[in-house]
Amino acid sequence: MKIARLCIFVITMIVFAGGVSAHSGNHWGSSGGHSWKSGSGECWNASSGSSGTDCGDAVPEPMAKEITGFYWPDDQDYDGVIDADDVCPFTPEGIAVESNGCAIDNDGDGVPDYLDKCPETPLGTVVDTDGCGRALVTLRGVHFKFDSAALTSEAKSILDRATSAINSNASQNISIEGHTDSTGSDSYNLDLSQRRAQSVVDYLVSKGVSASRLNAKGYGESNPATSNDTSASRAQNRRVEILAR
Structure with missing residues (x-):
């Protein structure tokens, strides 16, 4: 029995x-x-x-x-990845996640897409909390001579102050981005912004910054900092930005 x-x-x-x-x-x-x-x-x-x-x-x-009890896998943030496998267990509900439970970050800058205001930042760019490239120096309202890419004394003074900061971060590559206001044709502004960005590169190299760390790119009028409705706002858009990458 x-x-x-x-x-x-x-x-x-x-x-x-x-x-x-x-x-x-x-x-x-x-x-x-x-x-x-x-x-x-x-x-x-x-x-x-x-x-x-x-x-x-x-x-x-x-x-x-x-029985002690049956275990049902917890998923406290409801992202479809159980807590035991979730590297980011507190992702806001409704946010698209990777297989590890972390929010998708398509440009790989460390800022997830749902928070990223610049979702297509080039790989390796040093970004701020919004996911946008961090500007080391912004040359806003620096006026070049008419139809010229020659730097003014004001621009050179700003670049002189920026050189030490750039050289103190020797591991960072630097992007020099030229921008214009909306006056003139698209093709003209694109060329003008490229020439002015290159002028900044040439000047920094003359001050000891390695040319291999610098890249000049003109954007013309495509990325305005503000509207082009007034002369004051157009002056803000005529700028060169130096970004750490």
Whole structure:
């Protein structure tokens, strides 16, 4: 009789083990991918941790008392990645995430897309908390001579002060970005902004900055800092920015 009871017990445990798994907690499910209904009537899929269909009845309370409890994987930020695998367990609800549970960051600048105001920053760019390139120096309102890329004395004075900061961060590459207001044609402004950016590069090299660290690029009127409605705002758009990369 004892042997028969033992056999029945072993068979029962094997069958039960094939159907459910136990862990600390109060939720129930099926290791075979079946759906179970929780005590509150919610339907869950045991294998994926997502909402299930075709639920059976909730696991009887006596069974819950006999076993320590069935573990249902927690996902406290509801991003589809269970907490045990979630590197970023507090992602705001509704945000698209990678397989590790962290918010997607397409440009790889460390600022997730949902917070990134500059989502296409070139790889390696040093950015601020908005995900935009950090300007070391901005030459705003520096006026060049008409149809000339020659630096004014005011611009040179600003660049002289910037040189020490640039040289003190020798591991950073520097982008020199030229911008114009909307006066003139697109093609003319693009060329003018490129020539002025290159003038800044040439001057910095003459002051000891390695040319290999510098890159000049003109954007014409495509990235205004403000509107072009007034002469004052247009002056703000005629600028050269020096960005750490």
